[in-house]
Amino acid sequence: MYNCAIILAAGEGKRMKSSKPKVLHKICGKEMINVVIDVVKKAQINDINVVIGKNAEKVKKATEVKNTSYSFQDKQLGTGHAVICASDFLKNKRGIVAVFTGDSPLIKEDTIKNMLDFHRDGGYGVTILTSIVQNPYGYGRIIRGKNGQVLKIVEHKDCLQEELQVKEINSGMYCFDIESLIESLGKIHNNNAQGEYYLTDVIEILKQEGKKIGALPIPFEETMGVNSRVQLAEAEKIMRNRINKIHMENGVTLIDHNNTYIDLDIQIGKDTIIYPGNVFQGNTVIGENCIFYPNSRIQSSIIKDNVTVENSVVLESTIGENTSVGPFAYIRPETTIGKSVKIGDFVEVKKSTIGDNTKVSHLTYIGDAEVGSKCNFGCGTVVVNYDGKNKNKTLIGNNSFIGCNTNLVSPVKVNDNTYIAAGSTITDEVPEGALAIARARQVNKKSWVYKKGLKK
Ligand code: UD1
Ligand code: MG
Numbered sequence: 001m002y003n004c005a006i007i008l009a010a011g012e013g014k015r016m017k018s019s020k021p022k023v024l025h026k027i028c029g030k031e032m033i034n035v036v037i038d039v040v041k042k043a044q045i046n047d048i049n050v051v052i053g054k055n056a057e058k059v060k061k062a063t064e065v066k067n068t069s070y071s072f073q074d075k076q077l078g079t080g081h082a083v084i085c086a087s088d089f090l091k092n093k094r095g096i097v098a099v100f101t102g103d104s105p106l107i108k109e110d111t112i113k114n115m116l117d118f119h120r121d122g123g124y125g126v127t128i129l130t131s132i133v134q135n136p137y138g139y140g141r142i143i144r145g146k147n148g149q150v151l152k153i154v155e156h157k158d159c160l161q162e163e164l165q166v167k168e169i170n171s172g173m174y175c176f177d178i179e180s181l182i183e184s185l186g187k188i189h190n191n192n193a194q195g196e197y198y199l200t201d202v203i204e205i206l207k208q209e210g211k212k213i214g215a216l217p218i219p220f221e222e223t224m225g226v227n228s229r230v231q232l233a234e235a236e237k238i239m240r241n242r243i244n245k246i247h248m249e250n251g252v253t254l255i256d257h258n259n260t261y262i263d264l265d266i267q268i269g270k271d272t273i274i275y276p277g278n279v280f281q282g283n284t285v286i287g288e289n290c291i292f293y294p295n296s297r298i299q300s301s302i303i304k305d306n307v308t309v310e311n312s313v314v315l316e317s318t319i320g321e322n323t324s325v326g327p328f329a330y331i332r333p334e335t336t337i338g339k340s341v342k343i344g345d346f347v348e349v350k351k352s353t354i355g356d357n358t359k360v361s362h363l364t365y366i367g368d369a370e371v372g373s374k375c376n377f378g379c380g381t382v383v384v385n386y387d388g389k390n391k392n393k394t395l396i397g398n399n400s401f402i403g404c405n406t407n408l409v410s411p412v413k414v415n416d417n418t419y420i421a422a423g424s425t426i427t428d429e430v431p432e433g434a435l436a437i438a439r440a441r442q443v444n445k446k447s448w449v450y451k452k453g454l455k456k
Helices: 032-042 056-066 077-083 109-122 178-185 201-208 229-249
Strands: 003-009 048-052 071-072 097-103 126-132 141-144 150-154 168-177 213-219 279-281 296-298 313-315 341-348 360-366 370-371 382-384 395-396 407-409 410-416
Touching: 003 032, 003 077, 003 279, 032 048, 032 056, 032 097, 032 109, 048 056, 056 071, 077 178, 077 360, 097 109, 097 178, 109 168, 109 213, 126 201, 150 201, 150 279, 178 201, 341 382, 360 370, 407 410
Parallel strands: 003 048, 003 097, 048 071, 126 213, 279 296, 296 313, 341 360, 360 382, 370 395, 382 407, 395 410
Antiparallel strands: 097 168, 126 168, 141 150, 141 168
């Protein structure tokens, strides 16, 4: 049977107290709306319509790579009204429409598939995903009759005292028979505590028309809605635990899984060990057998096998096999570091390539440079890449030994098999095989201290 989905994302999310639309707040690195779109697609629903309204352009821009269609809700008159705004999307369609909200990002792929099967097999007019919760505050309540049949959903603000005691809540996720939904939406009104057109009122209307109402209870950790920063943190924690568990099941060791922060969609190879305080973001791919000692942030980078990283930041870069980074290194975007390289403490590398087996052990800045293999950088080397106006390039050949406290004033080229004396300020090309010394000769003024009367 044909299926499609509508995702409601037109609301502002006042309770977030944010200048950003609620559905663009991220959970484990991904906007909530994109988390929902991705899981709906994984459940094999490919025709997806997103209802946008408040900050429509921002939401559209953040979701544009997902290839969904959009409906526009000019005024946020309620979830029912939002679905009415998607009427064009539903026009002439027959089959099932699943409805999700952009603020419930914890729903799982298998649960969506189960909902579709349950709905189809049971011949329901509507199927509601529900949960039993200890504290149902704020959620719509599922009101059942004497025989357990669902009668209606009552919003928290409209509940009678006894309805407030009901612990079964509406997840805001449903499957509808498309024709029944369209018909019943024509009958909802806004005669309620919030003066809104509630999608939830459709349930009672369908019931009165003799349609079968299905309710499928699922764990609350999948239905939790995010309306506030506190709920955002709670949802993030649930998602984080799920992600960490999957990596552990795939053979990754997390020394303290409660303090390891891995975004959605990150790949990590087996036998990699991750100590607490590490943050992996964006589309990072990490190889096998790596060790991440505490407190690094790796963003959108490729880390190959057997790499060791400690207390460092790596952004949009590639680190080759057997290389070690840190402690306290800063690898900035567009850097490619080769195999068996050592990037030691207080080393910053920006937009540069560094060849295999090169060592940059301490206190060094390398920017806009191409460095060959088997080089050795002494402590305190500075690539002087900026002349106040332009960023210039530095080329360093293979087997170059850069003495301590060298300045390489760009643009400059250091050829293969060279030595640079410590303390040099290199402004001219260093020819292959040469030793370059670019500093004043030492002068010793004998007995100067005594003559000046400075002896203490
Ligand atoms: C809604 C449900 C409630 C359920 C809860 C689950 C209704 C009336 N209530 O309440 O029964 O327990 O979700 O999380 O449906 N939206 C629009 N246009 C609007 C209003 C809302 O697109 O005019 C969107 C919002 O962007 C949001 C979603 O619909 O993504 C839900 O809206 P929200 O205001 O969060 O509803 P809840 O109060 O959480
Ligand atoms: Mg909500």
